[in-house]
Amino acid sequence: MRPVGLYVERQSPIHGLDPITKLSYAVCLALVPFVAGDLRITFVALVVNLGLLVVGRVLREGLLALAGVGFFLATLFIVQGMVYPGNATPLVSVGPLVLYQEGLAHAAWLSARFINLTLSAFVLLFTTRPADLVDELMRAGLPPRVGYVLLSVLQIIPSMAARVSVIQDAQRSRGMETEGPVWVRMRALLPVLGPLVISSLVAMQERALALEVRGFGAPGPRTFYRPPWQHRLAWPVRLAALSALLGALVWRLAG
Amino acid sequence: MTPIVEVEGLTYRYPTGQANALENVSFAVEAGQLVGVVGPNLAGKSTLCYALLGLVPQVFRGQYEGRVTVAGMDVNRTPVHELARRAGLVFQNPFTQLSGARLTVEEEVAFGLENFGVPRGEMRRRVEWAMDQVGIVHLREKSPFLLSGGELQRLAIACMLAQRPDVLVLDEPTSQLDPSGTREVFDCIARLRADGLTVVMVEHKLERLLEHADRLLLLADGRVRAWGPPGEVLQSGQLESCGLALPAPIRVAACLGARSASGSLPLRIEDTVAALRVARLAAKAGSFEPAVRTMDTPADREESRLSTSRTVPRIALRGVSFAYPDGTRVFQELSLALGGVEPGAAPEGYVAAGAGPVALIGENGAGKTTLVKLIAGLLRPQSGEILIDGQAIRAQTAAQIARRVGLVFQNPDDQLFKSRALEEAMFGALNLGLSPREAERRAREALERVGLGSLAEENPYDLSLGQRKMLALASVLAMQTPILILDEPTIAQDHPGVERIGRLVRELQTEGRLVIVITHDMEFVASYCPRVVVLARGAVLAAGSARAVFAQPELLGQAGLEPPSTLRLARALGLSADPLTPGEFIEYWTGLGAGPSDRPAASVPPG
Structure with a gap:
């Protein structure tokens, strides 16, 4: 059963950093280009993010995931190249379509910020277990009920996916065809969704009872089994990320 | 207090x-x-x-x-x-x-x-x-x-x-x-x-x-x-x-009139042993007459009469290797024949279970469910071949294989989705392409066989878990497949439910269908499954008659299993026979006569 999320199990200095520090970093670095409003700063942020993906040993996964949004970026270039309000200088023409230099430049600027935002998120998501992140947020003050909902969704989605496969098997063993043309697959949907929904509702009720007897409704402060995540670079990294954001603001105001 | x-x-x-x-x-x-x-x-x-x-x-x-x-x-x-x-x-x-x-x-x-x-x-x-x-x-x-x-x-x-x-x-x-x-x-x-x-x-x-x-x-x-x-x-x-x-x-003690020192029925197997020893001494003195002489018939003596040996096994796994995508290897070069072919007549390299209903037994994680999923085409082996009635199933979809192999899952809630029990029971038969009329006829017949005839109009989710399991069984029964596999059918069933399933296994056998049962219930195996395959960590530890397999406590121990309690009772009493059911024990015991070392006139046939 594969867990939900982009987390890649590796040993690296980035994996060892605590989730809150990585979250702080990702938020600050994602905002830097928007605050600075300068392509050169954006380029620097991109290089830093790529460097951290290398250190985190997840560059390949990061680039592959980025390729997934390639279609969206290509569309952005075409649309902006054609209809950007400041378009004046034709650059490329393909049949009746003309792409303008100003529109393409604007698309490049938008893309750079988008890619930087995505890579900042990747630094966090590829190197952090979602459950660890939620756990640390709960320790930092996120209400336990909100934390539980987030964590259980992360865990239960893959378990439901595994259950879909079991139900499919159970129906195939009663002669239901699931392989072949689209209409055959569509017809197989109800016999799979029916048991999935009904059994999920039953399981939800049983789980609610089990949570009651496991003290979920108990008042008073709760404790944590795992010790707080401590890393000697936690505060330096957080301060550096915040400084970068403030620096971008100064750059913008000074520029 | x-x-x-x-x-x-x-x-x-x-x-x-x-x-x-x-x-x-x-x-x-x-x-x-x-x-x-x-x-x-x-x-x-x-x-x-x-x-x-x-x-x-x-x-x-x-x-x-x-x-x-x-x-x-x-x-x-x-x-x-x-x-x-x-x-x-x-x-x-x-x-x-x-x-x-x-x-x-x-x-x-x-x-x-x-x-x-x-x-x-x-x-x-x-x-x-x-x-x-x-x-x-x-x-x-x-x-x-x-x-x-x-x-x-x-x-x-x-x-x-x-x-x-x-x-x-x-x-x-x-x-x-x-x-x-x-x-x-x-x-x-x-x-x-x-x-x-x-x-x-x-x-x-x-x-x-x-x-x-x-x-x-x-x-x-x-x-x-x-x-x-x-x-x-x-x-x-x-x-x-x-x-x-x-x-x-306890049934044995009750039927033989054996009581503990306090005059009550013995609760534990060692109490039964002591009570039977006392009763035997009383019998020697001529003051004890057993209350009942016969109770039931063990699986192998009932079924061996009905089974016909074949030259081609119903199911053959030839050099099958299988590992899950996460790398967990379950089977390595497994060759197993199920249904018909006797152990002595199996092709070279095969382990054969013999004729009659087969029980797949072994501890949790031994590979029992994986094995039946391979047979039903729900999993595909990485190498080797699976043949049903001599035909390879490699090119067939699971739905096509389901025409010949019916598999009833352990959890009925993985299958049930209709609002009426009758419609649920018809689902498999309709998938085979039968007319609604024929599917309904078969479904009603199957519901009767599992004891749900009067509940055909009920919503499946208003039934108890035991009844839902029976409904899932009925929906596969209605497909009338020549091979039927039941995964833990006795879980959540009370005693009448277990007996009903046992009778059904026997009936299906007499109809010439091969029944394979995955179970942890050794008493059920002893009563209804004359053939046994013992799995442990993906390997077949033993296959053949239930009596022969149950007579090997060390082998069962390796598979995390225990013999049926009647056999344990016989062992504790030092008997030389291998009775599998209370009826068989009583038959042996009453024929034993006076001395603990005496052999009965007509001993229980070995497995």
């Missing part, structure tokens, strides 16, 4: 119920006692468990009368989370007891302690202790979602133990476990009782329960039918009149 659990005149009806789930139930449990709760399906056993933790009525609401106190707390007035500090409940389904929010086993065990605000140091000590008590320390880093059924059940118990309750309520905690897993749970409970834990345990495995229980509570239709020391409850005859099966050694 002041009781730690007191139930006085408890009457309860669910908000949507037509009748009371519990009716005027009263009993009291003293600290350190183990109370076994038994009864047929729909007796109110689970409802009673909920009532002891305050879930009834606090969560379920409904009409509630009477008074229940646990550890001095009135469950109707004390919040469930307060009760949960002193009492724990292990539910029937361990999967839904998971928090669903923890990544590892040890974190899952700690979940309740975190909620109660237990300091980290104390929490770690308790988690270690609880995992050690149920033998799951080695699983500490594993995801709870990846555990087997047996491992999950032990995790569920550990979660409750870590909360250090004074009273532990267990609702069928061994229903998913193999014999060794069941023994581990009972051993664990025995250790905890030695530390003063009070246990209330709903359990179908009466033989184990009688060994450990101080008191027995028999419920039927929500009412207390018997309450008291197990010997008294046994003696009252109420267990049988409520449709429960007595453990095989």
